[in-house]
Amino acid sequence: MVQLAWLVPLLPGLSALVLAFWGKRLARDGDWLGIGAVALAWLLSLGVLADVAWRGAEGSVGLEWARFAAAPGQAARSLALGFQVDALAAVMLVVVTSVSLAVHVFSVGYMEGDARYKRYYAMLSFFTFAMLGLVLADNLLLLFIFWELVGLASYALIGHYYERPDARYASMKAFLTTRVGDVAMFVGILLLYRHVGSFAFRDIFAAIEQGVIPAPSLALAAVLLFGGAVGKSAQLPLHVWLPDAMAGPTPVSALIHAATMVAAGVYLVARAYGIFAPAPQAMQVVAWIGGLTAIFAATLALVREDIKQVLAYSTVSQLGYMMMGLGLGAYTAGFFHLTTHAFFKALLFLASGSVIHALHHVQDMHRMGGLLRKMPVTGATWLVGAAALAGIPPFAGFWSKDEILLAAYRSATPALYWIGAAAAVLTAFYVTRATWLVFFGRPRDPHLFEHAHESPIVMTGPLVALAVPAALIGFWNSPLADHAFSHLVFFGEAHELEPSLTVTGLAVGGALVGVLVALAIYAWRVVSPAAVIRAAGPLYTLLKRKYYVDELYHWLFVQGTVALARLCAWFDQVVVDGLVNAVARFTQGLSEGSQLVDQHVIDGAVNLAASGTVAAGNQLRRAQVGYVQAYALTLFVSVVVGLIIFTMGG
């Protein structure tokens, strides 16, 4: 099966092509084709994972993409592109195809009647293709190529409702913000290439082991690479695009902006462990950025009113966890959290999509409430996802988050552990708050509540399907399964950290505290939410305005760049072109001056010669009297005069 892994991205890719060109001619705009292709890809990737897990199979294919001439005295360089399958890639394949399949099916219900249904499915398939290509890439170049292509898909899908100004703006912001990170990543890739002469992970890792790259360069390259991950995974300080990206359709948020594409940054750091692991400074950067992002985003999620915004900040926060785990050297734990998070966060997003669909695109949680009665399947599956996110045992999130916290606890920087633990409490709080506001309590908008209804099976089906892994997948890396996941996806770190009851106890306790506090405020009304807000005072405003980061960036980068652009345009028009025009005007003036000289002096002289000749001719004309005798007389006189002169001279 490993040999067929290249088919996994190809199938959605072909479906995207067919949908783009002939989608309109297919029944139902060809949604079945997209679903079928992804389903096949999913089956294939399950096969690949089984192959890798049980037979330990690995495989790679490659072909030469570009070859260059040889510089004098050097060998010719060539660039190869290829796919490789190892445990990391195999797990990621299954994660991507599973979530993608669920989203493809869910969208049949959610996007029903959309004006651009065909475009939606084509882009969804295209995204799946690009994401799977990214997963399989065996070198940084191909990874970068697909990295940009998923960015394109994300751009197009965030902008799906381009009639809305917020969607227009968000799509642009997403592409540009991630592009900033991509540029850093690109320079990092070039830096590695400069030292190694190859883009392939295999060659780079080997070169690093041989010590080809000096340590400062390696650290710099790793940090620059991480820049790309910061952009894609919406880490501080490039996190601003992800909450805005919620302007896209909700299933898209589930697939791209929760489960897969934003996890690509984490995947990159995991994939490039051979670059990061030998660069401790870079690892520190990764860990601290991750930890700070985790707590930073969790605080922001506390006060959101929009259900999707809560989930968006939650995603940023959870991605921070993963980064922190990776940065602390707990690669397996970080990647395991990626896996579990993909399922439960996709589930939460799809469940919220189901709610939004039922309420005719109302996203404000304060207008919901009591929906569990109306939408039992959606509600139940949401609860599973919420429990997983909050880290309640035995749901998936508990196991993976516990591993990361354990790694932090055992690391040299316990501060990160406390940050992570605090973020876990906040996580439990905001997810409970959201759960209560949406599904429990009194309906706050009776009209909306009356018209709410459970979603069709095509939407609840994927929810149920995702609820299963969200509940159970955590056991994969639990002592009950003998840490099977750690044995499969193994990075050579000292895994199997000694379990700590303190960590587990604190994690569960913290989660429970979060849940209870939220319940106390929103369910039991021990303190009213309004009172809490009053007590928080300016802090609340600060959170509400997202720490004013958007404003700061807008002022600093957007306005700054636009102002610089205007300045350059002004410079170009007034100074550079002005200089050209001034030279032209000077030349013109010079020519007008010479024109005057020409007219009056030179041409004057010519005219003088002409008019003088005419005047002389007029005078001489008088001599021509026309009398023959006069001429003869002249002749005679001349002869006489001539004779006289001749004789006198003689």
Added chain:
Amino acid sequence: MLSLLIFAPLVGSLVIALLPRERKDLLRRVALAFSLVPLVLVAIMWARFDTTTQGMQFVERVPWIPAVGIQYYLGVDGISFPMLAVTALVTTLAILVSFTIEERVKEFMALMLLLETGMLGVFAALDYFLFYIFWEVVLVPMYFIIGIWGGPRREYAAIKFFIYTLLGSVVMLVGILALYFQSGLGTFDMLAIAQQARLTPTAQYWIFLLLFFGFAVKVPIFPFHTWLPDAHVEAPTGGSMLLAGVLLKMGTYGFYRISYPTLPDAARAFAVVMGVLGVINIIYGALVAMAQKDFKKMVAYSSISHMGFVLLGLAAMTPMSMAGGLFVMISHGLISPMMFFYAGTVIYERTHTRMLPEMSALFTRMPVAATLLAFAAFANLGLPGLSGFAGEFFTLTGSFEPLTSLVAVAVVGMVLTAAYHLMMMRQILMGDATAEAAGHAAAPAHGHGHSASGHEAAAAVRLPDLNLREAIVSAPLVASIVLFGVAPSVLLKIFNPSVQALLSRMGGL
């Protein structure tokens, strides 16, 4: 073969001169037919092109004015042949695009064909005298094309274009003559001078500077670029396509064909200057493009920005960067005509404006055309999988080792380029056409609807989508942009032997 290729359009131009001016359709078809001749020949040559040899191919050599060593000497190698192909393709498409021109069709078509002869000749000539003649032949038709069929400020733009580039080429001529006399070989043969001339470094520097000015105006290199936006904006679409697609490349081609192989010491000495100018072009061009409101002007500045990559690649002088520069020339020779075609014809003929703030919601109004414009924009901003990325990637990767810090600055251009393309797309492609139409109908000033009823408004916002001719123009561009993006080795295979020859002549770094 090459002579036929070059002079077939000239013959076409004469044939058109003999046809009656009233029969516009006949004139157009004849022009198209004659422009197809070079295209077919290029295809045949591509099939026969030998990618293993470093030398000139399809050589034609006849003494012309033996007294001073002038020959009629044509030939192509991996550097010039792809440019020949792009020229043949883009000219054919530009003529097809210009079918919408109704005024003085006869003169226009004759000039276009004459222009094609000049451009093809520049890329095939291997004798300085011949080269210079073709170089100047290009100027005149373009001057008339801008000056007669251009926009409102056409006279200013045409004269500026003509004088500026003429100034450049005259300085270049001085350089060529200096080369002729300094080399003392008594020949205008480019290859012979490159191989045999023993020039002192001082002579090389001076000649390099003279030639540099000539080429810099054409590329154009900051600060000699201001003729370009005016010329681009005022020229008719066919003219803009050729201007951006081919004429700019004549400048960088000059570096590849003349300055570098003939004056290697000077080229090495000026490498850093070239690199810095390249980076200035990239960043400055992108920034100025961002501030433009006129679509064509934006594309014009984006051309300046992209040509900076070629300069950077030239400056770095590694096999990858040199090939990358050539790749950018080809890639930009395909993408920028497409951008101009959409900005100047497809969209302009439907919306009657080129001002970005005056357009919106084209995705809704004309879905296919808008999608293709988005394709071109993404190709231009360097989306992987399309040719723009491949060129920029090779250039930057190849230049990174010798010019690390310059590349680190140049990549900022990638963000800026993305920014102005995305801003453009947000402004004109996305948007709510229906609401806008309703708004317009309500405002009496823009009374293009009689009632504000939503249904009527929805029907009114649709604009005619891409027609067959426009689709035919787009198809080869889209196909080749994708092909070169996915399989760059198609082009690299042709470049490599010549790049290798060039670098070994320069003796490496």
Added chain:
Amino acid sequence: MIPLSWVVTTSAILFGLGLYGALSLRNAVRILMCIELMLNSVNLNLVAFSRYLHPEQPRGLVLAIFIMTVAAAEAAVGLAIFLTIARNRTDIDVDNIRLLKG
């Protein structure tokens, strides 16, 4: 023998008369006759000098015969022209014939 000076003096008087007539007269025929007078005075001169300088050789005599021939031709042509002018213009007053005036 008549001294040479007498002959030369006679010739000079004849030439002066002819010249005066040619310059002052109005009638074309008379002018023609005066010109004949001048030519014949020259003939007289030639014959006289020939006899005194080279009596044995007839050099001057030949020249005189030439001049007589030319004079005859000239008179014929001149009279023909005057005849034509007379036919066209009724008179042959040279004051009225000024076609050459610039």
